[in-house]
Amino acid sequence: MLVQNDSPEALQRTPLHELHLSLGGKMVPFAGYEMPVQYPAGVLKEHLHCRAKAGLFDVSHMGQLELRAKSGHVADAARALERLVPQDIVAIAPGRQRYAQFTNDKGGILDDLMVANSGRHLFLVVNAACKAADEAHLRDALSDVCDILALPDRALLALQGPRAEAALGTLCAQVAELRFMDSAPLTVMGLDCLVSRSGYTGEDGYEISVPAEGAVALAEALLDDPDVLPIGLGARDSLRLEAGLCLYGHDIDTTTTPVEGALEWSIQKSRRNGGARPGGFAGADVILSQLDNGASRRRVGLRPDGRAPVREGAPLFADATATESIGTICSGGFGPSLGGPLAMGYLPTPQARHDTVIFAEVRGQRLPLRVCATPFIPTSYKR
Known part of the structure; x- marks a missing residue:
């Protein structure tokens, strides 16, 4: 995980800032915010606790927005958003959400986001470092048909792990009825929340949009459960890496397309060539061509031999003596659940096949890595 050096x-x-301090959180700069990188338990124990029981994350730095059609019809907001993303937004049923990407004219990814259909409007969660640019992008492109409402008065909590349902269920029994990628307005401790069954760890769990003034009380109530531990940015990064999930600005960015990023699974057939509504989004010519013909490079999972982690930025080579790099590590570290190192990187498509052995240069040495499938661990989503 890269900690950003904001002034x-x-x-x-x-x-939740004061709560983090009271819990012993070690605060660091991240995406323009002061955020806890870990608590006294440490990154390793936080990671394993989330896999075994439940972890509570403060993700209130993320951007939350509503997209409301001027016509009052959510379908019109969905059709408008499809100008900016390659996903089928019209087909998102009320009470469901979908992963999407804003793309540019070259097919590169401006940001990745979640889009939920409330039945009346679309609810978007975008990355913290991109939220101002994303809001401006939406206003520039869609203000003719939509009102864009930022929600800075709401916090966002993520409760992740196999005990998440039991912990949140004591405060709101209806959460047990949700399935993976469901989204519903629910009352939790008297607070008007929007709860989705989703997350960024590969575990079952929830993301809870809550009025800012009630966030501390909700977090404290969840932390009163002995199965729930506060989790910082360090374990959040190792958990998402084991789950093979992209971190914007590292694994995907404006120079990578969804196909190069191995995210074509998120683009529905209706938006592809031959579908009901092909194209119509920024960079469609590039992305649709790659969907049909393949991309020249791919994001892949990599397992280093031995115990030494291979970090972001390490160059990749076809063999131990090659002089020309063929790719780069985009994320890498130690996987506590795996008990060993893991990484993701970009390779030319011919070298991106499973079980291909390539080499990373680390401190002047060439270390072998094997291309493997992601996620690195099985997911446990409640479908």
Whole structure:
């Protein structure tokens, strides 16, 4: 995980800032915010606790927005958003959400996001470092047909792990009825929340949009459960890496297309050539061509031999003596659940086949890695 070196005086704080300090959180700059990288238990124990029981994450730095059609019809907002993303937004049923990407004219990814259909409007969650640009992008492109409403008065909590349902269920019994990627307005501790059954760890769990003034009370109530431990950015990164999930600005960015990023699974047939509504989004000519013909490179999972982790930025080579790099590590580290190192990187498509052995240069040495499938661990989503 890359900790961003924002100047301390410019850092924002989430509504849970004082709670993080009281819990012993080690605060660091991240995406313009002061955020906990870990708590006294440490990254390793936090990671394993989330896999075994439940972890609570403060993700209030993320951007939350509503997209409302001027016509009052959510389908019109969905059709408008399809100008900016390659996903089928019209087909998202009320009470469901979908993963999407904003793309540019070259097919590169401006940001990745979640889109939920409330039945009345679309609810978007975007990345913290991109949220100002994303809001401007939406206003520039869609203000003719939509009102775009930022929601800075809401916090966002993520409760992840096999005990998440039991922990949140004591405060709101209806959460047990949700399935993976369901989204519903629910009352939790008297607070008007939007709860989705989703997350960024590969585990079952929830993301809870809650009024900022009630966020601390909700977090404290969840942490009163002995199965729930606060989790910082360090374990959040190792958990998402084991799950093979992309971190924007590292694994995907404006220079990578969804196909190069191995995200073509997120593009429905209706938006592809031969579908009901092909194209119509920024970079469609590039992305549709890659969907039909393949891309020249791919994001792949990599398992290093031995115990040494291979970090972001390490160059990749076809063999131990090659002089020309063929790719780069985009994320890498130690996987506590795996008990060993893991990484993701970009390789030319011919070298991206499973079980291909390539080499990374680490401190002047060439270390072998094997291309493997992601996620690195089985997911446990409740479908």
